[in-house]
Amino acid sequence: MVETRHLQVDYRGKRALHDVSMQFGSGFTAVIGPSGAGKSTLMRALNGLIPATLGQVLLDGQPLGRPGTTLLRMQQRQLGMVFQHFNLVRRLSALENVLLGCLGSSGALQGALGLSRRAEREWAMHLLNRVGLADHAWQRADQLSGGQQQRVGIARALAQRPRVILADEPISALDPRSSAEVMDILRDIQERDGLMVIANLHSLETVRACAGRVIALKGGRLVFDGHPAELGSELTRELYAQETAGVHVAGPAEVDPLVYT
Numbered sequence: 052m053v054e055t056r057h058l059q060v061d062y063r064g065k066r067a068l069h070d071v072s073m074q075f076g077s078g079f080t081a082v083i084g085p086s087g088a089g090k091s092t093l094m095r096a097l098n099g100l101i102p103a104t105l106g107q108v109l110l111d112g113q114p115l116g117r118p119g120t121t122l123l124r125m126q127q128r129q130l131g132m133v134f135q136h137f138n139l140v141r142r143l144s145a146l147e148n149v150l151l152g153c154l155g156s157s158g159a160l161q162g163a164l165g166l167s168r169r170a171e172r173e174w175a176m177h178l179l180n181r182v183g184l185a186d187h188a189w190q191r192a193d194q195l196s197g198g199q200q201q202r203v204g205i206a207r208a209l210a211q212r213p214r215v216i217l218a219d220e221p222i223s224a225l226d227p228r229s230s231a232e233v234m235d236i237l238r239d240i241q242e243r244d245g246l247m248v249i250a251n252l253h254s255l256e257t258v259r260a261c262a263g264r265v266i267a268l269k270g271g272r273l274v275f276d277g278h279p280a281e282l283g284s285e286l287t288r289e290l291y292a293q294e295t296a297g298v299h300v301a302g303p304a305e306v307d308p309l310v311y312t
């Protein structure tokens with residue numbers, strides 16, 4: 052359903068992704084790799100927030116539209132985005148933030164689906180309840196904890212009724228308990244609602260607990276695509292070699308988990 056074909060992304064001459072081709076059909080996919088590997092660039096390119104320099108991103112076989120086009124906006128409705136730093140409007144309530152997600156799917160669709168403002172509100176409240184925040188609906192976003200803000204971010208992404216959730220480092224800014232809550236919600240969305248989830252994650256422990264597929268990038272290139280169980284310690288060591296060399300030399304027992312959170 053989502054595919055990259057020979058995707059290359061350059062930032063002012065600096066290549067961030069080289070010739071990346073892959074397909075995503077369903078399930079929970081984790082994207083891993085050391086700092087600067089191109090993980091965020093991939094997530095943003097999948098959503099059309101960054102255009103391909105060469106190659107293509109396709110949704111249901113159709114290339115993503117260029118920035119600013121109606122085609123891209125229609126496609127982006129199917130691709131809900133969750134951000135590392137939540138990207139909420141701080142002075143608005145949790146409910147108002149979720150309603151902003153509904154705006155992405157109203158407009159043209161509002162008439163077609165017959166969605167009234169009231170129906171949108173009910174939908175937004177339902178989603179806040181889903182992420183365990185019904186009691187915080189009227190609280191300002193900047194008065195919520197990081198974990199709560201990220202849960203509002205997920206509810207906002209769900210508000211547009213996407214088929215895919217692209218989560219760009221959804222738990223990097225959170226403590227372990229909030230991280231677990233957020234991952235439980237993402238996993239539940241995937242398992243119960245059948246949404247495809249693609250999440251860029253740093254903790255291999257989390258990857259093993261949540262993902263059915265893992266994609267590893269290094270230096271902007273695809274270096275692994277398979278089941279998390281196939282991700283051996285040799286490959287993991289290689290993947291993070293540069294990073295651990297300067298920062299922390301892992302002992303044999305340390306290689307596997309959280310080298311990198």
Ligand SMILES: Nc1ncnc2c1ncn2[C@@H]1O[C@H](COP(=O)(O)OP(=O)(O)OP(=O)(O)O)[C@@H](O)[C@H]1O
Nearest residue numbers: 062065066067084085086087088089090091092093
């Ligand atoms: N806006 C930008 N302008 C120029 N170069 C950029 C920009 N964004 C990213 N890069 C560069 O592109 C490469 C890939 O960056 P990206 O943020 O996608 O990596 P990442 O794997 O998500 O890293 P991290 O885990 O540290 O967030 C890096 O070399 C980075 O410096």
